[in-house]
């Protein structure tokens with residue numbers, strides 16, 4: 001920005017952040033308005049679910065199983081001190097469903113799918129593809145942005161569910177097979193104590209995180225300036241903004257659900 | 259050589275497809291047009307020439323309502339572009355085809371689907387018909403065999419020819435070419451030149467061709483305009499331009515760096531800047 005701007009409105013970081021939030025909000029409204037028409041093209045959305053979801057599956061499963069394994073290890077260690085290893089199943093399911101599943105999936109999603117979205121759309125901006133669409137009287141919000149946003153929104157809860165399931169398997173693997181917690185106790189205590197509300201919390205969180213991460217990724221790509229450097233910066237902003245927002249929102253949502 | 263106020267023989271208003279009257283436009287604090295006046299007539303090939311950075315691409319952005327003039331009047335098919343609603347802008351664009359400077363093919367679908375894209379978006383033609391139309395257009399640019407290649411697998415010149423096939427697939431009334439000749443080998447260039455000419459004759463298309471390739475344009479253009487420093491500095495048939503004695507035209511046609519058209523982007527005095535280089539660092543990246 002030039003230094004000879006208006007003397008009253010100096011572009012401080014706060015003002016810039018506010019501008020950014022306002023712009024993202026307006027973009028969200030436009031985007032949501034195009035989501036309806038975009039649904040008429042399920043093929044485009046399915047492709048984006050594949051891009052955002054299936055391609056993240058491996059890292060989600062790897063992270064899920066190691067997170068679950070750690071939970072099994074540390075949970076068993078802690079619970080043994082109280083002589084209540086039989087509650088390991090509850091502890092693992094509680095932690096995975098309500099916190100670790102949605103949050104870690106969202107962070108991984110931002111790093112894997114979010115960056116891919118931003119750089120893809122940013123490159124389309126840089127190579128005039130979005131302008132070319134406008135020239136062919138096709139709204140790129142409807143054809144490019146909305147399907148990618150919806151794909152991410154749908155993929156997130158699915159990925160979270162996978163993360164949770166694999167995580168539980170990991171906890172069971174370490175807790176039961178390695179540490180000798182009773183298999184029956186592990187599963188039955190879990191089933192009797194985990195309520196539907198806990199599952200709902202997991203789904204709601206993953207939907208909210210998916211909404212935020214996909215929105216930011218699409219927005220940053222759409223408005224990146226069309227240069228290699230601009231796309232790089234936009235990609236970085238995607239990861240930083242989605243990660244920070246995920247953690248902030250996680251606290252808010254947890255407080256709401258309690 | 260004729261003055262910027264050059265007018266062709268008396269013509270009906272409906273024969274004017276694009277008319278710019280005293281258009282002013284600035285972007286990022288930089289004045290691009292200051293009083294640009296030109297017109298493109300129906301069924302003719304209008305060439306817009308000018309040195310790099312004079313705003314030729316910007317002019318096309320104005321004509322296609324991607325940006326609006328600050329003042330002056332710009333009409334397309336008789337309608338002032340600044341008054342169009344977004345629905346009308348889209349309707350206007352469906353009557354246009356535009357060839358981008360770098361092709362701008364959609365990178366996630368193959369050549370065939372790129373050319374088919376406008377058809378699929380705006381018509382509900384049966385698949386066999388779409389196939390026939392697309393292959394016909396690809397054949398016209400000599401790339402029927404490349405139908406299943408992805409854009410990343412094309413050379414720059416091939417990408418431009420595919421983009422041309424896409425631009426004509428909806429049979430537009432107005433075709434806009436941004437630098438169509440750059441990066442083409444002589445054969446492809448000849449083909450594209452003939453194609454532009456043929457489409458104008460056979461389909462009664464109106465074409466606007468932007469280029470700095472004076473000699474290629476000479477052979478096909480009906481009217482031509484030379485833009486420099488925000489205004490039209492010469493206009494007429496290419497022959498009139500070529501024959502003109504104006505130093506500006508002479509410089510542009512002969513490609514000399516010295517003359518009325520500055521080779522340099524506007525800058526402070528060279529000697530002065532060198533002398534107090536430490537005191538006045540340049541702005542920008």
Ligand SMILES: Nc1ncnc2c1ncn2[C@@H]1O[C@H](COP(=O)(O)OP(=O)(O)OP(=O)(O)O)[C@@H](O)[C@H]1O
Nearest residue numbers: 285286288290309310311312313314315316317470
């Ligand atoms: N978004 C923008 N912000 C600021 N300046 C711009 C912007 N777009 C273009 N310009 C300026 O407008 C001028 C005209 O650009 P334009 O792309 O229209 O030139 P051109 O005649 O098409 O050049 P070329 O023959 O090299 O394609 C340039 O000097 C450029 O610096």
Ligand SMILES: [Mg+2]
Nearest residue numbers: 314315316359
């Ligand atoms: Mg240009």
